[in-house]
Amino acid sequence: MEGTIKGAELPVKAPLLTLASGAKIPSIGMGTFGSDHNSPGEVSAAVAGALRVGYRLFDCAAVYGNEENIGTVFAEAFASGLLRREDLFISSKVWNDMHGKGDVLLALAKTLRDLRLEYVDAYFVHWPFPNYHAPGCDGDARNPASKPFSLKAFMRVWGEMEKIHRMGLAKHIGMSNMTIPKMEAVLPLCEIKPALIEMEMHPAFQQRELFDYCLKRKIQPIGYCPIGSPNRPDRDKAPGDIIDTEMPEIKAVASTHNIHPALVCLKWQVQLGSIPIPMSVNERNYTANLRCVTGAPLTDAEMASIAGADKNCRLVKGQVFLWPGAKSWEDLWDINGTITK
Numbered sequence: 143m144e145g146t147i148k149g150a151e152l153p154v155k156a157p158l159l160t161l162a163s164g165a166k167i168p169s170i171g172m173g174t175f176g177s178d179h180n181s182p183g184e185v186s187a188a189v190a191g192a193l194r195v196g197y198r199l200f201d202c203a204a205v206y207g208n209e210e211n212i213g214t215v216f217a218e219a220f221a222s223g224l225l226r227r228e229d230l231f232i233s234s235k236v237w238n239d240m241h242g243k244g245d246v247l248l249a250l251a252k253t254l255r256d257l258r259l260e261y262v263d264a265y266f267v268h269w270p271f272p273n274y275h276a277p278g279c280d281g282d283a284r285n286p287a288s289k290p291f292s293l294k295a296f297m298r299v300w301g302e303m304e305k306i307h308r309m310g311l312a313k314h315i316g317m318s319n320m321t322i323p324k325m326e327a328v329l330p331l332c333e334i335k336p337a338l339i340e341m342e343m344h345p346a347f348q349q350r351e352l353f354d355y356c357l358k359r360k361i362q363p364i365g366y367c368p369i370g371s372p373n374r375p376d377r378d379k380a381p382g383d384i385i386d387t388e389m390p391e392i393k394a395v396a397s398t399h400n401i402h403p404a405l406v407c408l409k410w411q412v413q414l415g416s417i418p419i420p421m422s423v424n425e426r427n428y429t430a431n432l433r434c435v436t437g438a439p440l441t442d443a444e445m446a447s448i449a450g451a452d453k454n455c456r457l458v459k460g461q462v463f464l465w466p467g468a469k470s471w472e473d474l475w476d477i478n479g480t481i482t483k
């Protein structure tokens with residue numbers, strides 16, 4: 143069964159994809175959100191272990207509260223001489239409380255200082271509105287200052303993203319938690335188009351339309367919660383949420399390949415051309431997650447059976463970002479095909 147750690151076979155080399163810029167990016171990375179359960183020290187220890195086993199792509203964010211710890215790990219890796227900066231693809235994100243005038247540069251400066259880097263490979267707008275929630279808040283928390291999406295406000299933030307890209311501080315810029323109606327509104331106005339889109343993606347929530355929309359425009363999708371985020375914060379848990387690793391279609395493929403269902407979720411996503419960023423603080427799990435992309439591929443029939451198993455079950459509903467007057471979390475996701483205001 144995949145998952146046994148054998149040092150002699152490390153590090154694992156994940157196949158690379160090519161972005162529209164021509165830059166290379168690993169086909170799988172590691173997430174670094176401790177989900178309000180794993181401490182900054184636990185996550186940064188996992189990043190150190192992940193570097194050893196072969197991860198070269200790391201998805202960071204200021205709001206995860208651990209960039210300083212992770213920065214120490216990167217600095218030690220470079221100082222050891224075993225890794226060069228250009229061997230890694232490191233991304234981070236501007237949090238929702240930094241959408242004010244001049245804030246993107248300030249936010250990135252702090253991230254660069256914390257991660258101890260001179261540039262990030264990708265910088266994302268974490269959410270497309272300035273709606274702040276405190277780390278660790280519960281699902282009923284609401285900020286009365288929250289606002290619906292505003293094209294004008296978003297484009298001002300994007301203009302600052304374009305500036306930090308031109309300054310060489312972010313090699314690529316991207317968006318996260320977008321919808322097709324929002325993409326349709328913003329793309330014609332971008333001087334520099336997003337190179338990457340980060341979106342929730344797992345077998346029970348495939349977002350095929352958004353995924354295909356991005357691929358068609360040479361925007362690389364990065365899939366978050368790729369295993370269905372079993373330890374996500376309580377605010378992101380709702381009755382009726384599907385557990386990906388317990389879906390019969392996933393278990394059937396796992397049994398055929400003699401692998402854990404979590405690895406089926408990852409192999410499926412990599413084969414589609416998305417880049418999953420699973421998080422784990424468990425060495426056996428994160429090693430298996432990386433290694434599975436070099437193992438036997440899923441068959442066309444297995445890919446088709448997973449495609450047919452989509453449950454449209456969004457896990458990160460984002461209700462804590464709702465503005466006064468909004469009806470439900472669905473207002474954040476433009477369900478009826480137009481931007482909800």
Ligand SMILES: NC(=O)c1ccc[n+]([C@@H]2O[C@H](COP(=O)([O-])OP(=O)(O)OC[C@H]3O[C@@H](n4cnc5c(N)ncnc54)[C@H](OP(=O)(O)O)[C@@H]3O)[C@@H](O)[C@H]2O)c1
Pocket residue numbers: 172173174175176177201202268318319340341365366367368369370371372373374402404405419420421422423424426427428430431458
């Ligand atoms: N852009 C955004 O708004 C956004 C939103 C959410 C997440 N993200 C990013 O996406 C990353 C991944 O999402 P996520 O962490 O929520 O969910 P996830 O990667 O789907 O699930 C992580 C959980 O799965 C468990 N796990 C990992 N590998 C496993 C394996 N092989 N077998 C069994 N269990 C396994 C881990 O537990 P163990 O630690 O015990 O292995 C961990 O608790 C985040 O860390 C973050 O970087 C971005």
